[in-house]
Amino acid sequence: MAVYSMTGYGCATAGAAANSENPSFSGVGVTVELRSVNSRFLDLAFRLPDDLRGLEPALRELIGGGFRRGKIELRLAGQREADNHWPQPSPEQLMRLAQLEGTVQTWLPKAPPLSVHEALNWCRGASAAEKLDEPALEAARQAIVALREARAREGERLVGVLMERIGRLRELAAQAKPLLPAVVQRQQQRFLDRWNEALQMAGAGQAVSEESQRDRALNEAAAFAIRIDVAEELSRLGAHLDEIERLLKAGGEIGKRLDFLIQELHREANTLGSKSAALELTGISVEMKVAIEQMREQVQNLE
Template identity: 40%
Template sequence: MTYSMTAFARRETEIEAGTLSVEVRSVNHRYLEPSFRLPDTLKPVEMSLRERLKKQVKRGKVDVQMRFYLAQTEAGLDVNLDRLQALGGALDKVRQTILDSAAPNALDLLQWPGVLAEANVDMDQVFAESKSLFDTALKDFLAHRQREGEELAAALRERLDGIETIVAEVRKEVPEWVETFRDNLRAKAQQLSVDLEPERLEQEVVLLAQKADVAEELDRLDTHCQEVRHILKAKGAVGRRLDFLMQEFTREANTLGSKATNSRVTQASVDLKVLIEQMREQVQNIE
């Protein structure tokens, strides 16, 4: 199964204590690089979420953002009178010492830590719900990566078909090259008024045929195509293996071009390089 390294998922749920939301997104990266942004109240679950992610994802720069909005209950808006009186006494001392100090307004006083009574929140439940929500979002995230991965695999197979077609066409023309070499040598000999002996002619034809022999390159291109198809059916992260094969494809296409003895082979080498480069760009997105 082929997975893409780019994906996005978002989930939100209402719980007794408030609202939890999580976003998971990723882009290409050579290794797995997770980044978590959680509020302080959810920091205790970060390690567990990281472990969950590492079990499912092998490559990519993955950003996870989780938010927790506390429900506004009546208990959450109660004023802690003891705390407020203590704060007022402290402010009186400040004004006695610094006569021109400005008095805070009511909103400033409510924002002082401990003045508003905190709601009684069961954090164990919040932690459990946050893990469950992350698991759901991670499932959506992986499904997105799988859908895109299948599209990438289809694009690769289409290019492989093109490469195999070019290889088959060149292979079909190879037997004709020997006769072409022989005809060209005879024509040149006639132009130069040279009496070319049959044995010498055949020796020259053999030398030219050896220099232009591309059977090995064609065989390796076919083998690489078969290996890519095999890898696309394999489980786990396959992007690096595919990236290596793209280098091998390029090497064979270059060698084929360097041995070209006619415009058809030169054009075949160029067409191969175009298809290989298109595959290489797609492979960069595969996990």
């Protein structure tokens, strides 16, 4: 299953070509544009002409069936191939127009009669208004398909970026593991050196034997080693990376789950930094946080 980004653009036009055989409708079409950016939920905004406001519920249902998350803006506009493409008025239209003109002149005797240009404009507008609903919905369906394809392409690119960051975090974890024994050994030797210095300063009148003091120093070093041990954090970090990689390969609506796992990665990297007793581990922790932050920015764009 594909992984979809919430960022994309889709556009489609319907109506003009499909109705080219109908002289009263030829040259009239509908263009639908869909723009999508990231959002925690599905947030829809519509920019519709006044005569097509009634299509909003149907358009909302179409978009809701194709997407689960993202801020999506739909723009719909009617278009004509040329302003000089005039319709062929039907007798029914002309009869209706004549009745309306007669009614107006009955109440407004000074009203001027309709010109041919005004009559043709009225017929063209009436024909388009009657026949734009279905082309608008068809254009919306095509635009939704185009937007899904664009979001899939962007999602594929984001998966590549995330897999690269996962590889980088695994490298950093692998660099940290060999450093732990050396750090513990250095700290143990440091404790012993300090105890030896303390014994020399105290002189021979010490009531506690040198061997006992050495054992105490070793115990302190062991306790410190437990406090700075980050093996558990590295193990959990590796498990989170495995789960992220599994979700990316499985695909689907994984954005919210990945967002939670990124927070867990941040937690482990912060703990690693707080326990760090060596400059090398501190540097690794900082690099991990940078890579995780880069992943978080990308994950926020996934559906």
